[in-house]
Every structure is written in structure tokens, then in C-alpha cells.
Amino acid sequence: MTRINLLPWREAQREERRQRFLLLLVGVVVVAVGVILLGNHWINSAIERQIARNAYVSRQIAVLDDRIRQIGELKARREQLVERMGIIQGLQGNRPVSGRVFDQLVRTLPTGVYFTEVKRVDDTLSIRGAALASDRVSDLMRNLEGSDWFGAPSLSEVKTATPGATDQASLFRLTVRQVAPATTGGAE
Structure with a gap:
């Protein structure tokens, strides 16, 4: 039997194009939503990785700050020990x-x-002392x-133990500065 198309062929073709366009539009929308969701997931995971890295860096900075504080304490302790030594x-x-x-x-006496x-x-x-005579x-x-060990003696006072007696001891007071000899081997 012979078929006779009573519908205009252009309308059928237009309807077919419209359906393909809608199908293509739905496909593009689905792909776009998928790309947006994947992009969102990728960005969120990148943000989470960066947050984890920042947290790691913060922990390491805290550890290094603690070490720096300990080093400062050790330096102070070292200075004290060097001073004591x-x-x-x-x-x-x-x-x-x-x-x-x-x-x-x-x-010298x-x-x-x-x-x-x-x-x-x-x-x-x-030095305070007594001598049999002033000389x-x-x-x-x-x-x-x-002497190699003394320098600049200075007599402060000389007096007799009992005034008026000729054979009495003389009391004296003097100061002398202690100096380091040039060679300590000769002073033995």
C-alpha cells in the first residue's frame, strides 16, 4: 500500500530539528552542571589541601618557635656557665x-x-707591724x-711603742701594691 504523507514534510523536519536541539540543549546543560560540580569539588579539595598545608606550616612554626626559645635559654645558661668558669x-x-x-x-722581712x-x-x-729600730x-x-711581687711601698705611720724610751720598738703602718712579676719562674 502506498503511503501518502498528508503532513507537510517541512513541519516534520522542523519538529525533528527542534527535538534534536532540545536533546542537545539538555545534554549541554547536564554536561555543564557536571563540569560545574566537578570544578566545585576540585576547588574545595584544593582549598582543603591548602588549609592542611597552612595548619602543618603553623605547627612547624610553633615547633621552631619553641626551639628558638630553648636555644635562647641555652645561650643564657651557656653565658652563665662561661662566667662561672x-x-x-x-x-x-x-x-x-x-x-x-x-x-x-x-x-723581704x-x-x-x-x-x-x-x-x-x-x-x-x-701592713702593720713592729720593728726593733726605725732603720x-x-x-x-x-x-x-x-721585690718582683710588690711595688710602690708607702709608709703611713711610724711611732714608738712607749714615748720617751730609747730602746723601745717602733710601730709602723705601710701600704704596698701587689704586682705580677714579669716571669713567675724566678719568684720561686
Whole structure:
């Protein structure tokens, strides 16, 4: 049997194009929504990764700040220890000096003179004593001046123990500065 198309063929073609257009439009909308959702998911995951990186960096900064604080404390402790070591070394270095100073005091002491008091303030020795005669005090001062361990003796006072007596002892007070000898080997 023969078919006769009573519909105009152009309308059918237009309807077919319209359906293809709508189908294509729906496809494009679906693809666009999918691309937008994927893009949104990708951006959100990138933001989450960056937030995680920032949190990691913040934790590491806190750790480094703590280490820096500890380093500062260690430096302060080190400075204290170095200062203490310097004090101890100074004391250890001056230890034999006291013995040598007393040895030199004995070596410079002429016969007929004795000390009643010896005080040390910084590098100055203050000496009180008695001598059988005034000239013995002069000998003591010359001996102190000639010593490698002492310098600049200064006599403050000389008086007789009992005024008017001719054979009485002379009391004296003098100060002398302690100096370090050029070579410590010669002072033994």
C-alpha cells in the first residue's frame, strides 16, 4: 500500500530539528552542571589541601618557635656557665699567688721586724707591724721595693711603742701594691 504523507514534510523536519536541539540543549546543560560540580569539588579539595598545608606550616612554626626559645635559654645558661668558669679559673689562677705573696713577704722581712696585721684589699696590702729600730722599717721598705711581687711601698705611720724610751720598738703602718712579676719562674 502506498503511503501518502498528508503532513507537510517541512513541519516534520522542523519538529525533528527542534527535538534534536532540545536533546542537545539538555545534554549541554547536564554536561555543564557536571563540569560545574566537578570544578566545585576540585576547588574545595584544593582549598582543603591548602588549609592542611597552612595548619602543618603553623605547627612547624610553633615547633621552631619553641626551639628558638630553648636555644635562647641555652645561650643564657651557656653565658652563665662561661662566667662561672671564668671566675673559677681566676680563683684557680690566683691560688698559688697567695702563697707566693706570703713567701715574698717573709723573704723581704729583715731581722728585728715582725708583722702584727696584714690586710689585702684588691691589689693593695696594708701592713702593720713592729720593728726593733726605725732603720729596720727603712730596710723593709727597700726590700719591698726590690721585690718582683710588690711595688710602690708607702709608709703611713711610724711611732714608738712607749714615748720617751730609747730602746723601745717602733710601730709602723705601710701600704704596698701587689704586682705580677714579669716571669713567675724566678719568684720561686
